[in-house]
Amino acid sequence: MRKSFALHTEPHVADVGGTELFFQPEVFGDEFMDAYAELRDARKAEGVDLDDLADADPSDIRKSGRALRVFLARQMLPESAEQFLRIDVVKAGKVLRSFQDLEEAEAYAAKQKGARIVDALRLPPRVPAELMEWVVELYGGGGDARPTTSSSGSSTASRQAGSRGTGRSPSKASTRTRGR
Template identity: 45%
Template sequence: MARKQFTINKEPHVAEVGDVELHFVPEVMGDEFLDGYAALIEQQRELGAGSGDLSQIDAGRLRGIVTELRSFLGKLMTQETRERFFRYVVQQRGKKPVVFTSGDEAEAHAAGLTGSVSIKDESMQLPTRVLMELLEWVAEIYGGGRPPTSSNGSVPPSPPRGIPGTGTSRSRGSTRGSGR
């Protein structure tokens, strides 16, 4: 009888960004991760960001990519980290501020209030390069160590050049027939 033991991660993955630790959920269901990752990559492709040359992209469109990237990463974060990463504060004059992790939720809440109301985005700001590095990192940890868009099998390594021989060389030494 064949037997194989599998482990399930129970401790959050931790990304250290400066003085801050960002905690990501220990395990993510494959489809959940792949669907989000595929949607993010497709949006980047549609906006022309796949080439890596961001100078040709309209600032508004680039902001949309960054927003989508932050949203994708946020879905993989633990609740505590998500609450630090996304922080929208709705302040109504004379009332205690109310905090949301979604700008849409904050706007919906503010729309139902009367009087002087403001929404302040106090979300964690990170350079785009750090967000991209986080994306690569989560793709590695949740994608099983290979890009999640690759097929199940990896491309096999190229065979060595030449055909190894077992005969002796003309010098009658004991070297192999193909190279040294």
Template identity: 50%
Template sequence: MATKKFGLNTEPHEALVGAHRLLFKPEVLGTEFLDCYDRLQVTIRQLRSETDDPAETDTAAARQSTIATRIFLASLMLPESARQFVRWDVMVDGSTTSTYHDPEEAQQAAAEIPGAEVHDVGLQFPDRIFVDLTEWVAELYGGGRPPTSSGGSAPASPTPGRRGKGTSRSRA
């Protein structure tokens, strides 16, 4: 009888970004990671398709892409880290009336209050940090391979029959 032991991470993964310590979930179900990653990819594809000329840089789309990446990363963090990482305050006359972790919810709340504005008060980093964090969590939770690859796929079957010994005309 063969026995194989599998370990589970119980300690959070830690990312140090400057003076900030971000804690990520020790383990996530494969589907949880893939669902979060899929939502990110859908958002980015939608933003790209809204641009008439792909060569044209749309700053609003780039901004939305960064927000989508931040929300993706926060979804894999422990709650205390996620709360500081993504946060939008609804403010009236310099006072915070409410706080949201989704920018659309914050916009909806602000629309109901005369003179209200939404302020992004979450952590702000250069885009390269968001890219590096995204790649890092893909390694952590995606098994070290990009989420789009199928690690469980079988290799291609060999073609039936025997291989001929003739030379191909295309090689001649």
């Protein structure tokens, strides 16, 4: 008996507000788990409790968010990763300099009176969290991570067989039974 397993060959694409981020077609398990462990360790080291952000230091929250971006970028193709990780030091609406490293950006911004750092690809906090869930499904084996036989990427999940539940549909409650 012989069994063949298809591998993704086309990048996965995340469309984030019109910006396309390209993710690696396949990620090896050890690389994925190493990156995930680094993310977990970084969040633990920062001591950021996501359920109690009111007491967290803003700098620690920024570092925790950055750790998530670094994890996601490790799953991306290089050009997308560079775009996703770019940090701009901005003063009076003008980009003074761009960085990939948070600490370097913070050090440079500290020397520029009135400057601040911003992610070049500004996103609401929910988007990296949603990307994280998607990436874990893609590479961690959950969800619809199986490749299709075509090169079009992941297929849509099939509908589960069987009944959908035991609750009555409101429309069926008023439907007359045939033959009565």
